[in-house]
Structure formats: structure tokens, C-alpha cells
Amino acid sequence: MRETVEKVMSEVKKVVIGKDDVVGKVLMSILASGHILLEDVPGVGKTTLALAFARALDLETKRVQFTSDTVPSDVVGISVLDKKTGEFTYKPGAIMTNILLADEINRTSSKTQSALLEAMEERNVTVDGETHPLPAPFIVLATQNPFGSAGTLLLPNSQLDRFMIRVSMGYPSFESQVSILKDRAERNPLDTVNRVISRDTLLRVIAEVGAVHIEGNIYEYITALTEATRTHAMVSMGVSPRGALALCRMARAKAYLSGRDFVVPEDAAAVAPDIFAHRLILNSKARFNETDGYAVVKDILEQVKMPVLKELR
Numbered sequence: 001m002r003e004t005v006e007k008v009m010s011e012v013k014k015v016v017i018g019k020d021d022v023v024g025k026v027l028m029s030i031l032a033s034g035h036i037l038l039e040d041v042p043g044v045g046k047t048t049l050a051l052a053f054a055r056a057l058d059l060e061t062k063r064v065q066f067t068s069d070t071v072p073s074d075v076v077g078i079s080v081l082d083k084k085t086g087e088f089t090y091k092p093g094a095i096m097t098n099i100l101l102a103d104e105i106n107r108t109s110s111k112t113q114s115a116l117l118e119a120m121e122e123r124n125v126t127v128d129g130e131t132h133p134l135p136a137p138f139i140v141l142a143t144q145n146p147f148g149s150a151g152t153l154l155l156p157n158s159q160l161d162r163f164m165i166r167v168s169m170g171y172p173s174f175e176s177q178v179s180i181l182k183d184r185a186e187r188n189p190l191d192t193v194n195r196v197i198s199r200d201t202l203l204r205v206i207a208e209v210g211a212v213h214i215e216g217n218i219y220e221y222i223t224a225l226t227e228a229t230r231t232h233a234m235v236s237m238g239v240s241p242r243g244a245l246a247l248c249r250m251a252r253a254k255a256y257l258s259g260r261d262f263v264v265p266e267d268a269a270a271v272a273p274d275i276f277a278h279r280l281i282l283n284s285k286a287r288f289n290e291t292d293g294y295a296v297v298k299d300i301l302e303q304v305k306m307p308v309l310k311e312l313r
Helices: 002-013 020-031 046-056 072-076 110-114 117-122 174-183 199-210 216-231 241-257 265-279 284-288 293-303
Strands: 035-039 061-065 077-082 087-092 099-103 124-127 130-133 139-144 163-167 235-237
Touching: 002 020, 002 046, 002 199, 002 241, 020 035, 020 046, 020 139, 020 163, 020 199, 020 241, 020 265, 046 061, 046 099, 046 139, 072 077, 072 110, 077 124, 087 130, 117 124, 163 241, 163 265, 199 241, 216 235, 216 241, 216 265, 216 293, 241 265, 265 293
Parallel strands: 035 139, 035 163, 061 099, 099 139
Antiparallel strands: 077 087, 124 130
16 A cells, blocks of 8 residues: 555645655654644645645545634534533534644644643543544644744643654745746646545554564664653753654654565654654753754764664565
């Protein structure tokens, strides 16, 4: 089914031009059942990326434009009194979907942001003491603008930790910008995105990704990388065990898309920056030196020795 998954990338690339690396990382995260945080300026195609994946994967998607007056019930739902029966019934919120596009997630209140915590970790929501399972797969694809703080609230570390990856699309190259202008002159490129895979098939692929083999020394390598973030001179709080598990899952997806049923150390190293950087809390020394999380992870990858596999399967 790898060939089918590769066709998904081809369909998404019809509308997300010149950003093959980002498309690949988002697909890997979906195959690893991980949530995605797209951090970038408005207008670079974050929403288009999410909608293109939803169409190619034939998944239901709902969009919430987060604002200061968005309340938790808009997201998770609410219990409504049925006048006929005199009982409360659950009215689902936007979260009852496969891909939840959370636009400008940093422009809503902390209370509303926190409403997503249970859903992102446990794939269910609890309203008035009653738990409701979410459909599978369930992926939160959130966006936030890192520039300008007016009307924004930083995501708490507990929520950042629940995003498998944080990626930025960036501005398109000159050639890509020309292609975008031409493509949108007469049509909406999203209309050209075809369904490639059914939901049930996608779930089988996700199961296959979860079965990709990881050797013991690679587990040790991932652990060494994780521990290095906790002792680095510019870090006050390093990567949690949840982050280490995310790296394992993402490395499996990387191996799967590379046509292998086993993980090599390079798989983990390639995806570590997008998984670790947003989980780090840097200290004053890092801020003084204008060092960010990606630079710290790069330094760690250079310091921690990469293992050599004894045998390729």
C-alpha cells in the first residue's frame, strides 16, 4: 500500500507547490497518528494544505476559526435538554471529525485551548461526566501566527507536548510563486485533488506503520537524544517521555515511506528537530545568545553518537 500512500503526496502537491518536505512531514505525522502544528504567517497555504490532505485521504474535516469569544462547547460539544424525554443529550462539537483544522489556535482563551487536551491524547471527549469516543483516525491540524502578539495567548507546554510535530511552510520560491499565480488564475486547484485512499485503508496503513521494526540500539539512541535535551546547557526543561514516543512513531512512518519495514538511525535523526524543538523550554543563556530550539536539537544530534545497525533486515 506504499504506492497508494505516495499517490496521496502527489495529489497534495497539486495545490501545495514547492513544499515537498512539509507535505512529506505532515503525511508522516498522519500515518503516525500524530497532531500537527503549522506555525507560519497568514496566506502561505496552511489551510489549503489541510484541506488537500482531507480530500486525498477521503476524510471528514471541520474547521474552527479560533477567536477570543470561542468557547469550549464550540469545540467539544454540549449537553442539551430534550424537552420530550426530559433527559440531556449530547450535541457534538466540531471535534467529532477526522481532521480538525484549528485555525489561529493561539487567538483563543486558555480554557478553550485546554478543551482539546483530552481529545488530543486519549481520542475522546468528556462532557458533563459522559465520555464520547472520537472517530478514527483523529488528527488536529492547528495553525498559529508567530508574529504579532496582540490578541494571542501562547499555547501551554502541556498542549505543545501533544503536537507530534511543529513545522513552518515559509514563503514560496520565485518559481513556485509564479506557478501558484498561474494555477489560481482560472480555477481552484483544490477541485483537482482526487480521493486516493479510503478511511478504512488508511487505518490499515497506520497499523502497518505501527508494526515497523525498531532495533534495541535505536531505542537507546532515541533515549540518548531525549536525555541530552534534559542536560543541555541552554535548556531549562527538556523533552518528555511523550516526545520520545513521538520520535519512535515518526521514525517508523519515515521508514515506511522510504520503503523499509525497519527503522535506521537516520530516520530518527531526520525527524527529531520537528519533534523536539517545540517541546524545549530554553533558559536565559539561550535567549541571550539568540539560540532557538532547532539550533539546540542540531547541536545534540552532532553530539550524540549514531549507532550502527548490526544487520539490515
